[in-house]
Amino acid sequence: MNISIQNNATSAPTIHTPVSSRFIRLKHVLIALFLSIIFFLLFCFIALHAYIAWVLSNPTVAPIYSNPQIAKSMAYENITFPALDESRMMHGWYIPANGSTKTIVFSHGYGANREETWVPMYDLAHYAHRLNYNVIMFDYGFAAEYNKDVATGGKIESQQLLGAIKLAKDKGAESIIVWGFSMGAGTALQAGLQTQDVDAMILDSTFLLEPDTLYHNIKNQIDLPRHPSLEILELLFPALNGTGLSQIPYREVKSEDYPFPIFFIHGTEDEKAPYPIAEKLASNQTNPLSDVWIVKDSHHELIFREHSREYLRRVSSFLANVKTSLAGQHEQQN
Numbered sequence: 001m002n003i004s005i006q007n008n009a010t011s012a013p014t015i016h017t018p019v020s021s022r023f024i025r026l027k028h029v030l031i032a033l034f035l036s037i038i039f040f041l042l043f044c045f046i047a048l049h050a051y052i053a054w055v056l057s058n059p060t061v062a063p064i065y066s067n068p069q070i071a072k073s074m075a076y077e078n079i080t081f082p083a084l085d086e087s088r089m090m091h092g093w094y095i096p097a098n099g100s101t102k103t104i105v106f107s108h109g110y111g112a113n114r115e116e117t118w119v120p121m122y123d124l125a126h127y128a129h130r131l132n133y134n135v136i137m138f139d140y141g142f143a144a145e146y147n148k149d150v151a152t153g154g155k156i157e158s159q160q161l162l163g164a165i166k167l168a169k170d171k172g173a174e175s176i177i178v179w180g181f182s183m184g185a186g187t188a189l190q191a192g193l194q195t196q197d198v199d200a201m202i203l204d205s206t207f208l209l210e211p212d213t214l215y216h217n218i219k220n221q222i223d224l225p226r227h228p229s230l231e232i233l234e235l236l237f238p239a240l241n242g243t244g245l246s247q248i249p250y251r252e253v254k255s256e257d258y259p260f261p262i263f264f265i266h267g268t269e270d271e272k273a274p275y276p277i278a279e280k281l282a283s284n285q286t287n288p289l290s291d292v293w294i295v296k297d298s299h300h301e302l303i304f305r306e307h308s309r310e311y312l313r314r315v316s317s318f319l320a321n322v323k324t325s326l327a328g329q330h331e332q333q334n
Contacts, residue, residue, distance in 0.1 A: 049232045050240070052218060057150040057241035059111040061143040066115065068095050068137075072126040079138070084162035088149065092138025092164070094171070095129055102323070103134040103173035105164050109182030109301060110151060110207070113143040119181060119204075119301055127312060131319065134173065138164050140184075150241035153209030153248050154187040161191045165198060175199045175326050177319070181301050182207045182273065189253045189281070192260070200289075200322045201262045202315060205301045206281065207273040210250035217272055254280060261289030261325075263318040265311070267298025289321050 068074035076093045083090060092114055106125065108116045114137040115121055125135045140157050141149030149156065161178070168176050178201045180188035185203035192198055207213060211230050218224060238244045262285055266278035275294055282292035293314055295303050304311045 050236055053233055053236040053240050059151055061113050068093055071122040074129055081163050081167045083160040085159040088141055090138050090160055090163055095135040097129055097132045097134050100132045100134050101174040103168040104128045104177045104179050105136045105168055107161055107178055107180035107184035107188050109184045113139045136164050136168055152241050152243040154190040155243045155247055157187045158190040161187055162195055169197055192258055198260055200260050204265045205270055205273055206278050208250050209248050257284050257286050261287045264292040265303055267295045267303050269297050270300045272300045
């Protein structure tokens with residue numbers, strides 16, 4: 001008997017993935033990869049701005065290496081005084097002049113301390129002292145040796161300068177001159193909006209923190225687009241130093257006609273604060289003693305080094321005119 005065995009098992013069907021399905025899957029992978037790259041680049045872009053904001057808020061400042069006695073044989077006192085808003089204690093030097101009731105308060109620039117060697121500050125302090133001015137030299141909070149503050153473009157620094165002005169008045173000053181450099185000059189103008197105790201200002205290489213000057217300085221270092229860089233920094237600054245650009249009264253400063261005389265000094269080759277800033281500020285002043293000296297081919301805070309004789313001649317003339325004017329006012333009051 002022949003037995004026939006039939007295999008009824010059927011083979012499993014072969015499943016073919018449609019081409020369109022594989023394409024969709026690849027498309028999703030490519031989109032995810034593209035979005036990942038975009039988010040990564042966006043993160044890097046914002047991180048770069050955060051780093052810029054942090055560096056600007058935390059300048060590196062050299063330690064103090066000397067003092068008025070060692071540098072220029074000027075007797076001095078170590079001073080400690082509160083910022084006007086009592087937010088912190090300030091430290092500096094008071095250099096008295098025999099029997100003088102005139103005081104010059106120096107306002108140093110960003111990234112420097114009271115010595116500001118490249119100006120050089122000791123030379124100008126010695127010059128002021130020889131003119132029989134008491135001299136105050138102090139460190140802003142961002143230059144403090146201990147308990148260092150962030151830099152805020154003048155917002156908290158103006159309170160610190162006002163504290164130094166109050167100290168000068170408490171020590172018997174009847175006339176007070178603020179001599180500011182770079183951001184220290186911009187800070188002086190902010191302080192000038194808030195006090196009646198200043199009789200004159202000398203402002204060298206005035207830097208006023210505003211969107212234009214901020215972007216100008218960033219672009220000098222790295223070629224970033226103006227927008228959205230400024231908007232990102234505006235969002236980051238309050239988180240990193242507690243101060244937004246809108247909190248700095250640059251608009252008020254740029255339109256203010258100050259009641260006291262101001263002598264603006266600025267170089268045409270200033271790479272940090274373009275000289276039209278000084279021209280604009282000077283054009284607002286109606287005090288007959290106010291003046292502006294735009295120095296051809298001179299650089300930021302280096303005008304005294306580059307034109308020492310002319311610098312001191314013009315400053316001497318300005319101070320003499322201020323002294324004469326104040327004396328006349330005192331006679332009228334008496």
